[in-house]
Amino acid sequence: MPTLTSVTPTSGPTAGGTTVTLTGTGFTGATAVRFGATPASFVVNSATQITATAPAGSGTVQVTVTGPGGTSNGAPFTYTTATVPTLTSVTPTSGPTAGGTTVTLTGTGLATASAVRFGATPAASFTVVSDTHITAVAPAGTGTVPVTVTTSGGTSNGISYTYSAASILSGVSPNQGPTSGGNTVTLTGANLTGATAVTFGATPATSFTVVSPTQITAVVPAATAGPIGVTVTTPGGTSTLPSAYFYVSTPVLTGVAPPSGPLSGGNTVTLTGVHLIEATAVRFGTTAASAFTVVSDTQITAVVPAGAAGLAEVTVSTAGGTSNAASYTYLPAPVVTTLIPSQGPASGGITFTLTGTNLAQATTVLMGGAPAGFTVVSGSHIVVDALPGAAGPVTVTVTTPGGTSAPKTYTRVGSPGI
Numbered sequence: 001m002p003t004l005t006s007v008t009p010t011s012g013p014t015a016g017g018t019t020v021t022l023t024g025t026g027f028t029g030a031t032a033v034r035f036g037a038t039p040a041s042f043v044v045n046s047a048t049q050i051t052a053t054a055p056a057g058s059g060t061v062q063v064t065v066t067g068p069g070g071t072s073n074g075a076p077f078t079y080t081t082a083t084v085p086t087l088t089s090v091t092p093t094s095g096p097t098a099g100g101t102t103v104t105l106t107g108t109g110l111a112t113a114s115a116v117r118f119g120a121t122p123a124a125s126f127t128v129v130s131d132t133h134i135t136a137v138a139p140a141g142t143g144t145v146p147v148t149v150t151t152s153g154g155t156s157n158g159i160s161y162t163y164s165a166a167s168i169l170s171g172v173s174p175n176q177g178p179t180s181g182g183n184t185v186t187l188t189g190a191n192l193t194g195a196t197a198v199t200f201g202a203t204p205a206t207s208f209t210v211v212s213p214t215q216i217t218a219v220v221p222a223a224t225a226g227p228i229g230v231t232v233t234t235p236g237g238t239s240t241l242p243s244a245y246f247y248v249s250t251p252v253l254t255g256v257a258p259p260s261g262p263l264s265g266g267n268t269v270t271l272t273g274v275h276l277i278e279a280t281a282v283r284f285g286t287t288a289a290s291a292f293t294v295v296s297d298t299q300i301t302a303v304v305p306a307g308a309a310g311l312a313e314v315t316v317s318t319a320g321g322t323s324n325a326a327s328y329t330y331l332p333a334p335v336v337t338t339l340i341p342s343q344g345p346a347s348g349g350i351t352f353t354l355t356g357t358n359l360a361q362a363t364t365v366l367m368g369g370a371p372a373g374f375t376v377v378s379g380s381h382i383v384v385d386a387l388p389g390a391a392g393p394v395t396v397t398v399t400t401p402g403g404t405s406a407p408k409t410y411t412r413v414g415s416p417g418i
Contacts, residue, residue: 001069002026011078013153016056020077022065023049029068035077036061082153085109090147094162094194094235099124099140101235103161105149110134112151118161119145164236165191169244172230176246176278178321181206181222187232189239192216197233200245225249225320248320249275256314260329260361260401265290265306271316273323276300281317284328304328331402334358339396343411348388352410354398355380361400367410368394386410 004024012018020040022033025048033042033052038061042052050065054077062074087107095101105116111131116123118139126136134149138161146158169189177183187198193213198205200221208218216232227243253273261267271282277297282289284305292302300316309332313325336356344350354365360379365372373385382398391414395407 002030002065002067002072004063004065004072004075007063007075007077009152010076011080011152012054013082013084014056014058014079015154016054017154018054020052020054020063021049022052022063022075024065024072026067026069026072027065030065031068032066034064034066080152082112082151083109084154085113085149085151085156087147087149087156087159090159090161092235093160094164095138096166096235096237097140097142097163098237099138101138103136103138103147105134105136105147105159106132107149107156108132109151109153109156110149112153113149114152115150117148117150121145162235164194164234166237167191167195167232167234167239169230169232169239169241172241172244174319175244176248176319177220178319179223179225179247179249180321181220183220184217185220185245187216187218187230188214189232190214191236192232192234194236195232195234197231199231199233201228220245223247246319248278248318250321251275251279251316251318251323253314253316253323253326256326256328258401259327260331261304262401262403263307263309263330263332264403265304267304268301269304269328271300271302271314271326272298273316273326274298275318275320276316278318278320279316280319283315283317285312287312329401331361331400332358333403334362334398334400334405336396336398336405336408339408339410342409343413344386346389346391346412346414348386350386351383352386354382354384354396354408356398356405358400358402359398361402362398363401364399366395366397366399388412 006023008021028047033040038055040052040055057079060078063077064074065072089106091104113128116126116136121139124137124139141163144162147161148158149156171188173186195210198208198218203221206219206221225247227246229240229242230244231240255272257270279294282292282302287305290303290305307330309330312328314328316323336354338355340353365374367387372387375383391412393409393411396410397407398405
């Protein structure tokens, strides 16, 4: 006669379908397995083991085995009223192929969970938080798999979970910008889809957009000057490109020498300041310098473009931004209209007065090609010390940063009798 020692598991849903393992003795030639009075389908595995599929039922019934020698003792099996669990969400919905991501499962009927599977693979571990909430650690895997929960009521529907390849960050362009941030850069690489974070050092990007699996655009946050690593985080993991981006200090101008020049431009000035080494543009007002040379981090020489009379704001631009403005004055050429008196003794020793316009910035007065002493009285009035020389006419010109005046004639007169 067969003898039954255990039934595993000892319970299952009222709808039946639970696979139950019976252990005992004398199972060879078994002709029936019953859950109460209801026959079950079964397979005799050996003289000591049978696998049976529980039929539908209710309450607690006795499981028995009938063989050539008779019917065994009964072992209890309880039909539970538990419903099949239902999953409504899995968060996050993706993670790295190596596994290790903690995933939150929500749904109903989860309190008696006995298994959580990602595809056919059991979760690395799981914790039942409540009847509607389970946390599980994803195992390693590939592709998209259904996540399911098994309880005494059965196995839930599946919710998709995607294993993502590790992200790879290979480039940042442009790779430098101002310490104030706010500029947009393009990150290139592979497996960037689903990026959840972009950071510059430890600071999150102001914003970012995933353009494709190989490209992200990001708005750079503010930071101090110097190199910094850029990191992209995706469901597949984190990728960091060390010293990939350089914060550049804003240039500062302290001087322009000389501070003025002609309307036609073409003269060379020296700009001084700090953070000038990576200059990309020099402008006089809105007009680009005809040419410029970066001499050092503190000095630039620039060829002045043509401009209108008056002040122009000189600026220097670098990857760090645009500098403060330094003043440069465009000066019209001086004009001499009268020379009074227009003659004097060849021995010199007198003064004569030049009147005209744009004379205030006079740097030189030439008399017959020789520099004469002079005093600027106003923008329209210069007093000149007449130089001695041979009797006869000589030209007089005035030079300013704006140019040189047209010549006027002064006549040296010899003493009587000479």
